[in-house]
Structures are given as C-alpha cells and as structure tokens.
Amino acid sequence: MALQQLNAPSHAQSGIPATVPPSGVAHQRHRHTDKFTVIGNHLAQHEEMSLVALGLGVYIQSLPDGVNVGIKSLAARFQEGEVTIAKGLRQLEAYGYLSRTRERTPQGRWVTRTVAYDMPQAVIQQPTAPKPMPTRKPTPTPSVAPAPAPATTSAPANTRSPARTPSPAPPLPEPGHPDLTRHRTATEILAGLRRHDPRLVLSERDVRRLAGAVSAWLERGIESAAVQRTLTGLLPQDPIHSPAALLAHRLTTLLPPPLPAVPARPRVVPLQNCDRCDHAFRAPEPGNCPGCRETDGPPVEGPPVEGEFDPRS
Known part of the structure; x- marks a missing residue:
C-alpha cells in the first residue's frame, strides 16, 4: 500500500489573493502615470442618471479644452443616436455637470458655449468675497432736531423689495378681417x-x-x-x-406692418364726339357739346310730311 502524502495541497492554487472577496467584482489596481483622468464617484456612481449620461459625463471630462462635444459630433463618435445622446446631455445639465449657452460672436454668428464641471457642488457652494461697505462722511449735527417723519412713510431696514414677476408673453396676432x-x-x-x-x-x-x-x-x-x-x-x-x-x-x-393705404385715383370723364358738330368734349354720356346745346332752340313745327298723321286735323 502506498503511503499517504500529507504535504500535498488539497486543491489547485488559483493565484487570487486571500483578501479578494468571494463574490462581486475584484479590482486589479495599476498606478497610471500618464493619459488618465480623475473622475469623482459622485459622477461615476450617480444613482439617478442613466448609463448613457454617466458615460457621456466621463467621456467629456476626459477630453481636452476645445474639443467639439455637440450632439452630431458625439453621434458620429458613438453608436447611440442623436436622440439618446441629447437625453443624456440634458441629464448632465439637470444635475449641474454641463452647461450650454447660446452666444453671438462679433461677426454675427451664433455659437454654443459648453462648460463641463467635474464638481458641480463646488461651483454652487463656492463662497463669494464680501463687498466692501461704502464709507460715509460724517454729517454735522443740526442745532434743531428735525420733526420725526410720519410712521407711514418710514419702512423697516430689513424690508425686501417684492420679487419681480415675469412679464406675460405678448398675444398672437389676429387678422382684422377673417377669411x-x-x-x-x-x-x-x-x-x-x-x-x-x-x-x-x-x-x-x-x-x-x-x-x-x-x-x-x-x-x-x-x-x-x-x-x-x-x-x-x-x-x-x-x-x-x-x-x-x-x-x-x-x-x-417678426410681424411686418400693414401696407399703407393707396389713395383712390380720381375718376376721369371720358371723351365724347358731339353728335351735331363732331367736336370732342368730356361728358359721361354721348350727346351734343355745351356749345351746340346753347345754340339749340325750341323745336320748329313745320307742315306735316305727306303720309304722316296730323293730330291737328
């Protein structure tokens, strides 16, 4: 009978250190000396943003200044479409990791300015330097004390001005004569x-x-x-x-103003040829000219023509 080898290992060695947890992900850390980006866990492990927004946030923070991160540029770089990328960028804006503003250049061209924030809370909570208090010159004390102001005209020192409400949008134009x-x-x-x-x-x-x-x-x-x-x-x-x-x-x-009213053209009286002298004159209807009408006398009654009925007979 062969002797039992007491020094033989009970199972094969896996090469995994004993400190690695038995389940879940295990990391093999490596110290980077170049080409790396420091990303906060508040972004990489954000609990409310989608995976697309997290990936876009990490990718944008790894880029140098000046790289175009518009929707079309990102859609050309990744497999996701423009709609999916636009949703991810809006999530980054909603949580303060990205801001996009439209500005007009001196040449009159509109451009989009994009700013990426690696720590939005640091920007929000950044303390502002207190403004220096203006120095006032001492006023001379009058010899006679002025009368106290009425209570209705004085206001407490800590009274705040009412908040300005946004002005309502102008009404839509309507036609003067519906058609x-x-x-x-x-x-x-x-x-x-x-x-x-x-x-x-x-x-x-x-x-x-x-x-x-x-x-x-x-x-x-x-x-x-x-x-x-x-x-x-x-x-x-x-x-x-x-x-x-x-x-x-x-x-x-952009509603253009109405066209100015066109003045009515004066009515031109047409030319007529006189039925008697054939001279031209202006009148609304054909007939005799004014000169012929003045020389016209009462009709002359002559003897009846043969074959014509004579009412006097």
Whole structure:
C-alpha cells in the first residue's frame, strides 16, 4: 500500500489573493502615470442618471479644452443616436455637470458655449468675497432736531423689495378681417413645416392656435412662400423642445406692418364726339357739346310730311 502524502495541497492554487472577496467584482489596481483622468464617484456612481449620461459625463471630462462635444459630433463618435445622446446631455445639465449657452460672436454668428464641471457642488457652494461697505462722511449735527417723519412713510431696514414677476408673453396676432380661404392656406403652411425640418412637428391643437397668426401675415400681403421661409430659416442646431413656442415667437416679433393705404385715383370723364358738330368734349354720356346745346332752340313745327298723321286735323 502506498503511503499517504500529507504535504500535498488539497486543491489547485488559483493565484487570487486571500483578501479578494468571494463574490462581486475584484479590482486589479495599476498606478497610471500618464493619459488618465480623475473622475469623482459622485459622477461615476450617480444613482439617478442613466448609463448613457454617466458615460457621456466621463467621456467629456476626459477630453481636452476645445474639443467639439455637440450632439452630431458625439453621434458620429458613438453608436447611440442623436436622440439618446441629447437625453443624456440634458441629464448632465439637470444635475449641474454641463452647461450650454447660446452666444453671438462679433461677426454675427451664433455659437454654443459648453462648460463641463467635474464638481458641480463646488461651483454652487463656492463662497463669494464680501463687498466692501461704502464709507460715509460724517454729517454735522443740526442745532434743531428735525420733526420725526410720519410712521407711514418710514419702512423697516430689513424690508425686501417684492420679487419681480415675469412679464406675460405678448398675444398672437389676429387678422382684422377673417377669411376662410386665408385660414385654410395658413393651416396648410403650418402642417407642412415638418417637410422642411422634421423638428417642426405640430399637433392639431397647435395648428389651430397658430393659424390666426399666419392669417394675419397673409392679410398684410405676405406670400405663403415668404411666411414659410420666415418660420423655417436660421433654426438653431440644438434640439427644438417646443416648436410651437418657437413659431409663436417668430410670428409675433417678426410681424411686418400693414401696407399703407393707396389713395383712390380720381375718376376721369371720358371723351365724347358731339353728335351735331363732331367736336370732342368730356361728358359721361354721348350727346351734343355745351356749345351746340346753347345754340339749340325750341323745336320748329313745320307742315306735316305727306303720309304722316296730323293730330291737328
């Protein structure tokens, strides 16, 4: 009988250190000396953002300044479509990791300024330096104390001014004289805008609400093609979240003034040829000229013509 080897291992060695947990992910750490990015766990382990937003946030923070991170550029870089990427960017904006503002360059071109924040809370909680208190010159003490002001005119020192409420949006233009044909043309213009830009999809309710404003443009002599160019030209490159609000703003602020009234042309009396002297004169109806009418006397009664009935007989 062979002797039992007491020093043989009971199972094969796996090479995993004993400190590794028996389940879950195990990390093999490596110290990076170049080409690395420090990402906070508040972003990498965010509990409310989607995986697309987390991936976009990590990717954007790893890029150097000046790289284009627009929706079209990101869609060309990754397999996700523009709609999915736009949703992820909006989540990053909602939680303070990204800000996008539209600015106009001195050359008149609109550009989008994008700023990425690796620690949004640090930006929000950043203390501001206190403003220095203005120094006041000492006022001389009057010899006679002034009369106290009425209690109704004085206000407490800690009274705050009321918050300013945003001004309501201006009303949509309406036609002065409603016309069924113009209203039908306005409805066709609004419903067909999505053929020129798929982002301009309007509901039936929006079309009914904006048809009166388009009719006001048509009533003022603007051609249908010109109204369409005004509503679809120079649209922003970013996604249009409310096409109805954008169109209402353009129809209200860009409304052209009505055409000035054209004065009525004076009525010209036509020329007539006199039935008696054949001279030309102006009169509304044919006949004799004024000179011939003045020389005309009363009709002369002559003897009856042979064969004509004579009432005197």
